[in-house]
Amino acid sequence: xxxxxxxxxxxxxxxxxxxxxxxxxxxxxxxxxxxxxxxxxxxxxxxxxxxxxxxxxxxxxxxxxxxxxxxxxxxxxxxxxxxxxxxxxxxxxxxxxxxxxxxxxxxxxxxxxxxxxxxxxxxxxxxxxxxxxxxxxxxxxxxxxxxxxxxxxxxxxxxxxxxxxxxxxxxxxxxxxxxxxxxxxxxxxxxxxxxxxxxxxxxxxxxxxxxxxxxxxxxxxxxxxxxxxxxxxxxxxxxxxxx
Amino acid sequence: xxxxxxxxxxxxxxxxxxxxxxxxxxxxxxxxxxxxxxxxxxxxxxxxxxxxxxxxxxxxxxxxxxxxxxxxxxxxxxxxxxxxxxxxxxxxx
Numbered sequence: 001x002x003x004x005x006x007x008x009x010x011x012x013x014x015x016x017x018x019x020x021x022x023x024x025x026x027x028x029x030x031x032x033x034x035x036x037x038x039x040x041x042x043x044x045x046x047x048x049x050x051x052x053x054x055x056x057x058x059x060x061x062x063x064x065x066x067x068x069x070x071x072x073x074x075x076x077x078x079x080x081x082x083x084x085x086x087x088x089x090x091x092x093x094x095x096x097x098x099x100x101x102x103x104x105x106x107x108x109x110x111x112x113x114x115x116x117x118x119x120x121x122x123x124x125x126x127x128x129x130x131x132x133x134x135x136x137x138x139x140x141x142x143x144x145x146x147x148x149x150x151x152x153x154x155x156x157x158x159x160x161x162x163x164x165x166x167x168x169x170x171x172x173x174x175x176x177x178x179x180x181x182x183x184x185x186x187x188x189x190x191x192x193x194x195x196x197x198x199x200x201x202x203x204x205x206x207x208x209x210x211x212x213x214x215x216x217x218x219x220x221x222x223x224x225x226x227x228x229x230x231x232x233x234x235x236x237x238x239x240x241x242x243x
Numbered sequence: 244x245x246x247x248x249x250x251x252x253x254x255x256x257x258x259x260x261x262x263x264x265x266x267x268x269x270x271x272x273x274x275x276x277x278x279x280x281x282x283x284x285x286x287x288x289x290x291x292x293x294x295x296x297x298x299x300x301x302x303x304x305x306x307x308x309x310x311x312x313x314x315x316x317x318x319x320x321x322x323x324x325x326x327x328x329x330x331x332x333x334x335x336x
Contacts, residue, residue, distance in 0.1 A: 071292060071293075071296065072296070162304075162307050165307065165310060165311060165314060166303065166306070166307040166310050168314070169307075169310030169311070169313055169314045170310060172314075172317070173310070173313055173317075176317070203299070206299065207299060207300065207303040210296065210299065210300060211300060211303065214300060
């Protein structure tokens with residue numbers, strides 16, 4: 001049985017050194033389907049009267065994501081919704097697409113998940129700098145003491161690796177288990193594994209986006225101690241001014 | 244045994260051991276985590292949202308260890324780097 005670990009090795013079209021593999025095609029098809037459907041649904045938005053079913057379901061998704069982001073500790077979810085929501089929806093759609101026969105999830109390839117993890121890796125400092133300022137953000141790497149600087153940097157790198165490999169491993173294992181089971185017990189059992197794969201796919205989408213949210217929340221949090229000290233100083237100043 | 248057989252035996256055996264141990268230990272850890280989370284859920288049902296979220300994040304962290312082992316064993320079986328090396332060497336002879 002020829003087993004492809006990922007859909008990277010499935011080359012559909014080749015011209016010179018330009019290769020079009022299965023991952024690129026499924027990623028673009030997923031992206032086009034998602035953005036076209038979002039465009040179609042949001043074309044006629046209504047704020048009153050009967051709203052369409054599609055608008056209702058989109059609203060459920062968006063408000064649920066906003067709530068989740070808020071619960072993690074980001075008080076203004078609208079700032080982060082576009083990034084985190086896109087991550088969640090892409091990973092979720094990619095894993096839900098496995099119900100379509102012949103669809104290999106693009107997240108089952110290490111290159112896709114590495115790209116997603118690199119997006120998080122870049123986005124976390126950007127959001128952190130936007131909230132705290134450049135110097136203040138860089139200073140968080142030396143918290144609690146200066147000795148922790150290399151460990152903080154290592155943790156930043158290793159969690160990016162962990163994000164990528166976790167998603168890749170889960171998606172790839174689902175596809176691979178179904179592939180192996182198809183050769184052993186062809187009829188009923190692979191269906192159960194597909195259902196289980198859908199469940200783990202949704203859980204992985206949730207975990208990927210919630211981890212990104214947690215990282216961003218940790219980077220954008222202004223240290224409470226300092227904020228309290230500043231507030232206390234202001235309070236004493238205003239008290240003195242009153243007297 | 245020639246070197247190809249040695250590499251094949253070593254890869255397959257190591258892949259099995261890797262997945263075996265790599266499933267066993269994270270399973271113990273995850274079981275403890277879930278049990279503790281259920282206990283605290285029973286004590287404080289109001290905090291269920293926070294507990295569940297933290298549990299999921301923690302489980303993801305633990306599970307990624309098992310996934311690392313799985314990926315390593317998959318690489319050993321299906322995309323073994325030593326395999327091509329040995330075949331290239333014996334083919335060169």
